[in-house]
Amino acid sequence: MEIKGLHLIQEYSLGKLYEANGFLIPVITGSNIEMGEQYGALMVKEMQKTYDTLVQPLINTDVLNDLSIKLWVNRAYYGGSLRTRQFYDGVVLGSGWTLSKVVILDQIMEFGIYTAQLKSFAGCTSIASFGKHSKDGNMYIGRNLDWSPEFNQFPTVFTVRKPTDGSFKIGTTGWPGMYCTFTAVNDHGVYLDIHDGTSMGGSIVTLERPSILNTVIDLLSETNSLPALSSRFNGLQTSISIIFTLADKANAISTECSSLAGNRIRNAKKDSLVVANTFINDDWGLRKRETESNSLKRFSNMKERLQEQKGHVDASIIKDLMDLKLFNKDNSFKENGGSTKPMLQDTDITNYQTVFDIDGQKVWLKIPVPGYYADWTELDLKELFA
Secondary structure (H helix, E strand, O other): OOOOOOEEEEEEOOEEEEEEOOEEEEEEEEOHHHHHHHHHHHHHHHHHHHHHHHOHHHHHOOOOOHHHHHHHHHHHHHOOOHHHHHHHHHHHHHHOOOHHHHHHHHOHHHHHHHHOOOOOOOOOEEEEEOHHHEOOOOOEEEEEEEEOHHHHOOOOEEEEEEEOOOOOOEEEEEOOOOOOOOEEEEOOOOEEEEEEOHHHHOOOOOOOOOOHHHHHHHHHHHOOOHHHHHHHHHOOOOOOOEEEEEEOOOOEEEEEEEOOOEEEEEEOEOOEEEEOOOOOOHHHOOOOOOOOOOHHHHHHHHHHHHHHOOOOEOHHHHHHHHOOEOEOOOOOEOOOOOOEOOOOOOOOEEEEEEEEEOOOOEEEEEEOOOOOOEEEEEEEHHHHHO
16 A cells, blocks of 8 residues: 555555654554554564663663562553553564563553653643634644653654454554554544643552553544543543543543542633643632643643634644744743743653644644754545555
């Protein structure tokens, strides 16, 4: 299968690995085991680079030892869904790695929160425009994922899963060997992304609960509308404090989740939504709290910029808004600024950016970081899901 703008670099069984402007796009098809096997075979070299950067230093310093690895692997594997276990098993087959090595790489983010070795998910920003707010009534979503500069040392990956068990097809942006739907959409136009919520909801990881980073894959694989997805969240207690942007073609909401105090939904206002890393819903009874990653400043900037474009928003405008920087070169806040942080000027950087045209089934990816820069790169989800 030839896809315009993509360079086919490797095949394994029904799986294909494409490249576009430095982004890797594995397209995997079949049962969960078959998709995992294809992913492992196609991505093992990049997975090793990621493992060497994120996991091996923790083993070398005894932050991760045999006992803690066993605990986290057993939690993710045996506490996960059948889909999760089968996918892991497939990755083991395809990569030749042990199950422990496969699972601990996938779980390293939540482990980082647990040990406070990372600033959890740091600062991320999302905006959504639809209905009367957008130019044509369609749903447009922009998203910055901000985290450690380490995460630009290996490729940004857009993984396309095409299951044959009746589950929905999904496309998700992340990194090699990490399967969470960090920024993702399924073939019904249901969208999900994640933001750190620990500054508001508490930095407690509940080991007795399944990893929410695995659970969200199941949710997106099984729901065909925002109401269905929101209902599933209403029945969840998350393992970490986290904030979600959830959307479909008709609406967008934010679900603010505390590992200690449950979840709250914040609805869009006037057909637009901004999400950062602070709980904004007044129902919490909490003061809105600024974070080290300037969450409230990013929130207010993007809310103002988005409203300035009311009635004109399309994918091009969303890209322009996501290109707006938070800081000047002297570390002062930019006048009429945005949320993007290409350089380390507070606690994190913008590792990657996405813009989704939900109705048109298109996504654009960008890396704004000097030294790793890749300009907006279009992927046609219709072709990838075909």
